[in-house]
Amino acid sequence: MNSNYSFTIYTTVSILPNTWDAVASENKFLQSDYLSVLEESAPTNMECFYIGVFEDKNLIGVALAQYLNLNKLESFGERDKCFKTAIRNFVFKNFASHVLFMGNNMITGQNGYVFSKKMDFETISKINLDCANEITNYFKKQSITIHIVTFKDFYPDGASELKKYCFNPFYEFNSQPNMVLELQNDWKTNEDYIGALTKKYRDQYKRAHKKIEGIEVKELQLDEIEKLEDRIYELYHFVAKHAPFNTFFLAKNHFTTFKKQLKEQFVIVGYFLNEKLVGFHTILLNGTVLETYFLGYDEQVQKEKMLYLNMLYNMTHYAIQNQFKKIIFGRTALEIKSSIGAEPITMSGFLYHKNKWINKFIDKIFRNLEPEMTWQQRHPFK
Incomplete structure (x- = not known):
């Protein structure tokens, strides 16, 4: 050296x-x-x-x-x-x-x-x-x-x-490989992305989209994150605990702290059923790359409403809308991530x-x- x-x-x-x-x-x-x-x-x-x-x-x-x-x-x-x-x-x-x-x-x-x-x-x-x-x-x-x-x-x-x-x-x-979705230059709208799918996967998209009817999806602001901190952690903890392998669990104040520090560069999207938070996903805006972060959900609602798949579609929609070049989806749930177009990177x-x-x-x-x-x-x- x-x-x-x-x-x-x-x-x-x-x-x-x-x-x-x-x-x-x-x-x-x-x-x-x-x-x-x-x-x-x-x-x-x-x-x-x-x-x-x-x-x-x-x-x-x-x-x-x-x-x-x-x-x-x-x-x-x-x-x-x-x-x-x-x-x-x-x-x-x-x-x-x-x-x-x-x-x-x-x-x-x-x-x-x-x-x-x-x-x-x-x-x-x-x-x-x-x-x-x-x-x-x-x-x-x-x-x-x-x-x-x-x-x-x-x-x-x-x-x-x-x-x-x-x-x-x-x-x-x-x-496990890192699942990465490279966004095509000609995808200017969500319709362009859906149009690029084969019939089988367009049907999957439509089915998932129909299932989520009745769920209110909205970006959470800092005061809402603070108010919902316990519920956010409960939903995160359920998913983390049921992962195949874990070396840590986040602190309860992690998402609130993240939003305070990174402001608009850190986004939490909440999923509400009858005004109750039943799921959330988080993303970090890292230059031209959209980094997916931790998420959580109510297992029963996830099954009924195809919540996880809809979260992946929503992140993709957000990335296209805001002209990111690629999405890092990370490890785990490899097959479902590949069904929306993510490729495995060793x-x-x-x-x-x-x-x-x-x-x-x-x-x-x-x-x-x-x-x-x-x-x-x-x-x-x-």
Whole structure:
């Protein structure tokens, strides 16, 4: 690594260098207002670190790291009630409960770091590893042993480059792909999008649209979010708890804090039945990219009204209307997301276990613990 490079690890947003947001201008998830959301309302089992990379004395890169204490977790996910899940939970509690993520474990996509100048992958891998070692030592001084260090998420070309350098000995894993919908230039209205669908998927759209009749859909303002905070959290928590796998639960004030900090760049849309909130979805406006965030719903209403599918259509409609270039739908529910046109993008992560004997067999252990995923990709466009 160039000896002119150095880094500083910060534990609070208020002391970040004043050029931080200029360096992070390409990615909302690394800007100080979003980092303030994490600081004020991170999951209770998470601690965040903000990394500044300097060339001489000039800030040229910013990065995020997150420590997770899985011992504080109420559940790792309750959807798959089986022996394998019980084994997985035991292993995580005893051999993988202290995890350091170099990157953002709360969202999907390459949001771990950004540089204001072109950097070679050897330097990037070295900086990542040096920062991970420094944070690991920080916890060691507090008598906390980090079990697993994970570097997430990388697109295939970046992952293959990083493997040539410091990441080479680490276990590379591909969990569920990131579902991304590239919006066509000729989609100026929602009708253009519907017109691009084959008959089968136009019929799906019409059926979903008809099912949601009787539901009032509206964007929520800050005062409404504050008033509905408990109900929003209840709906979010139901969905999160029934996910196949979880490493955190959001704090109750997370969505309110997010709206306060990011204002019009963070949108919460509420779904009401007989004036009662029965679902919501959230989106973040990240330059030309629409990032989907967390959502929640009442299971009974979701089944009757095809609520989740309608949320996906509504996000797509919003993106077209506001001329975004693509929508990041994230992981999970791959098949239904592909039915509205999202394509799977493979993303890699790298990890190693600090215990050298466990690390030796990490590939076998990881493959056996990862929730199984079978799905059929849909092709809805003509």
